[in-house]
Amino acid sequence: MSFRDNLQHLRATRSMTQEQLAMMLGVSRQSVTKWEAEKAYPEMDKLLKICQIFDCTLDDLVRGDLTTRAPEPSQALPPDSGASDTIGYVERFETHALRTGIGVACIIVGCAVGMLVSVALTTLTDLPSPETAIIVFVLLFVLVGLAILVPECARHNRFMRKHPFVIDFFTSKDREQIDERVTRKFVIGIATMIAGVVLLIVGGQSSLPMLLLVGVMMLFFAAGVGIIVHGGIMNSMCDLDQYNLDAASLLSDTETDQLLDSLDGERRERYLRTRRINDLAGVICSVIMLIATMTALLLPFFTKSGGIFWIAWPIGGTCCGVVGIISNFLTQQR
Numbered sequence: 001m002s003f004r005d006n007l008q009h010l011r012a013t014r015s016m017t018q019e020q021l022a023m024m025l026g027v028s029r030q031s032v033t034k035w036e037a038e039k040a041y042p043e044m045d046k047l048l049k050i051c052q053i054f055d056c057t058l059d060d061l062v063r064g065d066l067t068t069r070a071p072e073p074s075q076a077l078p079p080d081s082g083a084s085d086t087i088g089y090v091e092r093f094e095t096h097a098l099r100t101g102i103g104v105a106c107i108i109v110g111c112a113v114g115m116l117v118s119v120a121l122t123t124l125t126d127l128p129s130p131e132t133a134i135i136v137f138v139l140l141f142v143l144v145g146l147a148i149l150v151p152e153c154a155r156h157n158r159f160m161r162k163h164p165f166v167i168d169f170f171t172s173k174d175r176e177q178i179d180e181r182v183t184r185k186f187v188i189g190i191a192t193m194i195a196g197v198v199l200l201i202v203g204g205q206s207s208l209p210m211l212l213l214v215g216v217m218m219l220f221f222a223a224g225v226g227i228i229v230h231g232g233i234m235n236s237m238c239d240l241d242q243y244n245l246d247a248a249s250l251l252s253d254t255e256t257d258q259l260l261d262s263l264d265g266e267r268r269e270r271y272l273r274t275r276r277i278n279d280l281a282g283v284i285c286s287v288i289m290l291i292a293t294m295t296a297l298l299l300p301f302f303t304k305s306g307g308i309f310w311i312a313w314p315i316g317g318t319c320c321g322v323v324g325i326i327s328n329f330l331t332q333q334r
Helices: 003-013 018-025 029-036 044-054 058-063 089-125 131-162 172-203 210-236 240-248 253-260 265-302 306-332
Strands: none
Touching: 003 029, 003 044, 003 058, 018 029, 018 044, 044 058, 089 131, 089 210, 131 240, 172 210, 240 265, 265 306
């Protein structure tokens, strides 16, 4: 019995379409079509994954006869006319959006808490240098934010490497619902930030310390930015073409060739161009943050305002954000 017959039968036992299997394997539907037409053969890692999905041995899959296996309705995928989320794509993005939003908010909260604590210390103890409290809390919350963001980015990249090609399974209704949720988040996030500015303006007419008012405003900004970041990531979830482009840029040359083998020349060139742009953007951001770190370390030795050494990192991060926006714009050009 041939591999083609075994694969076709195994799919049928679980009512699985070619699109659904392709989604689980991280390949295009055309790849599965070629396998079942005996025009191509999957790589070893794909064969092992097929064995894992259908709970069979490699020898049985390639050389045995699995066409006698009975249907497995308990493991059948939901019937539909196309692909479905068989890999936990939506769940991964929801988790990624939540953790990233919290991580970014933590970094901004550090500035706010530092200001509020410095006001309290100045009021209660008359410390001559409350700026120290700002520095301590900024660094503390930056570490907390990074402790959330760095592992989460690693988890998301592992998911993208494992599933570098996701077929569009969103229906029109799904997209409408997601658009509504994202719009609400953007509105709430912007409204929260505006509320912080209003409190600062109104409070400025009172005798309250300006540092206290700015600290409260930064708390509102932290919440607003966190909500907007969450909404932005959820909005990008529906752009499967961009996801596939970004995922392809994480693969090795061999893996990229295997992934793009079934695609037309124009899309293949887009993937390769995205890979080159992302690699260049990564190098530029690394250089920027290296310069920012060196500046922060040397600043106290060459200026009288050594307490603001930390400003080099936000500036570096902003520059990296600009590089990211430019690279994203370039990758979307056809």
